[in-house]
Amino acid sequence: MKHSFYDRPVVEVARDLVGCVLSCGDCAGVIVETEAYHYSEPASHAFVGVTPRTRTLFGRPGLAYVYRSYGIHACFNAVCEPEGVGAAVLVRALQPICGLAEMRARRGVEDVRGLCSGPGKLTQALGIELGHNGLDLVRPGPIQIDERPAAWRAVSLLTDTRIGITKAAELPWRFCAQGSRFLSRPVSRRSVAA
């Protein structure tokens, strides 16, 4: 994906990333669920400004922001908007397409639907770790995001409220591929076409 793809409003990028392919090494999956985070709202890590933790979030669009969640899991984001803004898209779920055996080995799970159906699960399945924080997704490297395969070009999206947050919980900044069986959680009845 090009630099300019990420240098746009984060909600637009979150929507457009659904259907794209996230790969790390020999493993890959179609992104079926994303969430947008922006410095202006308190659910975003960038809300507190530039700190050692959030430095990457304020970097160039197209950087990977990887952070540790609950002391246990790694979560993967793509930095968006112009450098210095502080915004990113959290990738929450994938439909696995390549490297299934490696994913199963890393996850210790057989069911395909259990491999990448959550932000902590997909990083474990793909081997994404904290050391990948700050990697440039736009340049050649272990982690890539590629445009939608033909079958996903016209994917229908649903928008919903974000999961697992207590602040700014009302914003409809979660985006899901309609009908996907690989989501981290089903969409709520309140979800609407995006």
Place this chain on the structure above:
DNA sequence: CATGGGATTGACT
């Protein structure tokens, strides 16, 4: 320097 709280998951009732 001490404290508290997660953008989660999996095991258990």
Place this chain on the structure above:
DNA sequence: GTCAATCCCATGC
């Protein structure tokens, strides 16, 4: 449905 695991780091004294 409930709950513990586990650790980084932002905050406040």
